Amino acid sequence: MTIKEMREKFVSGDYTPENAVAESLAVIEKRDEEIHAFLDVYTDAVDEALLATKRYKEEGANAPALLGVPIAIKNNILIKGRKATGGSKILENYTATYDATIITRLKEAGAIIVGSTNMDEFAMGSSTENSAFGPTKNPVDARRVPGGSSGGSAAAVAMGAVPVAIGTDTGGSIRQPASYCGLVGFKPTYGAVSRSGLMAMGSSFDQAGPLTTSVADAELVHGVMQGKDVMDATTIDADTYPAVPLKETYTIGIPRDFMKEGVDPEVMEAFEAHAQELKDAGHTIVDVALPLFEKGLAAYYVSMPAEVSSNLARYDGIRYGLSEDGETLLDVYEKSRGVGFGDEVKRRILLGTYVLSSGYYDAYYGKAEAARELMRVELSKVFEEVDIVMTPSAPTPAYIAGSLTDPVSVYRQDIFTVPVNLTGVPAISIPMGHVEQQEGSGLPVGVQYIAPHGGDARLFDLGKKMYDTKL
């Protein structure tokens, strides 16, 4: 059931928030032992559901937009009084002392949080195999990964526990799991949504967004979360970027050179079929060249670890989180971090420390930041010619858990999503079909639409035309 359908029933009284939350908890009870989408389940949500049900009787259609809607939250987003682990052992026993701005807004809109979801440790990973609390499985095919790092959020929606879950996206962590699990996943324009109360990974990349079963639902939930926040100086105003108008039909650019290598033929087939659907619907498809985008992943794996190494310096074993005993203060730092962080986190902190160290700074970090600027210029030129740029969301469907071990092969799963975060533009992944693979059939794959800065509404517009009409 979509949020929109749920809302209509809540207002008419056919179905109540109590029914919705009870159903949500029942699905978790039935399926989560196998899937492990949730780190924590908040059974006291039934109390809120009772109040929400009463409010609908009094307020009807005037009730807040998300009143009574069960929602799941990635565990790197702070909810006051709830455990916020970030998927890491170093925060295993940490309880959030305040609400993230987006949580405040979701609560004000009446959403009922039923649980926190599993994730790759500190959002570093593309499979949710890197959680300190064990992997999440893909509800479509439990042998496969759900994608990541917001894999728990994606699995929670895909298994039918909630109509929406919130994820965070630093290099594709909402869009790639959406693609793997057959969902809609939205990464807003950088600055559209407050990062206050999100555990920082790559501060110049991170954005929070919804995973849903329809584009209209993603638009609704994003609408609740977005907007200027005094607690986050990087949040933008409605007029920060020039208006990006909606149109009857769009000109859509495909960077074909970018897809020549490393994309599964089945994914390309589904992608070409989607391009044909767009043509049939009256849109225009053209080829565009984005040569720098092909190299974007390299810039990402310099700038992101650099930011990671700075941001994760705060986990020191002193103020909160895991603290290992040591002789001196330095011992406490080194032991707490050595024991508390997992392999991928250590790998990225060391990489970041290396690229920021004196003597290498200009060769790596300076160049990566310069490359980002060149990519922004290249993309803005392309957007003078086209309204939307389109790629597959990921080069493959969900893969079998444990089958990708070499870090660089894992990183390549993000090849189409990372350039979006490097340049700060918005993008959405919507399901474009299913593919057959050896040992697996009916695996969902997603298409990614990318719009200019501030063009979030254009993505929802085309997404609704191409996907919601099929629901």
Add this chain to the structure above:
Amino acid sequence: MNKADILKLGSMARIAITDDEAEALGKDVKSVLQYVSVINEITAKEGVTKKVGAVYNVFRADEVTVEPGSHTEALMAEAPHVKKGRLEVKKILNTD
């Protein structure tokens, strides 16, 4: 990227690294650094230099917006070692 390099990076990043870890991390860090070296291809041709973003003040006024002390208890409750209302830390100087 040998073992000593990794241990040095670990010490700069304040992470204790075991010998076994150092070997695996050395291999991984090296392969990622090789992979990211293509950034030189992007920037060499264009001859770009470091870019400083548009300079304008994004900070809000430094005003106290909460009652002083209103968060102290909750924050201190998360600290692993507290003594007389203060965070307790180990000695910093090694006098040996």
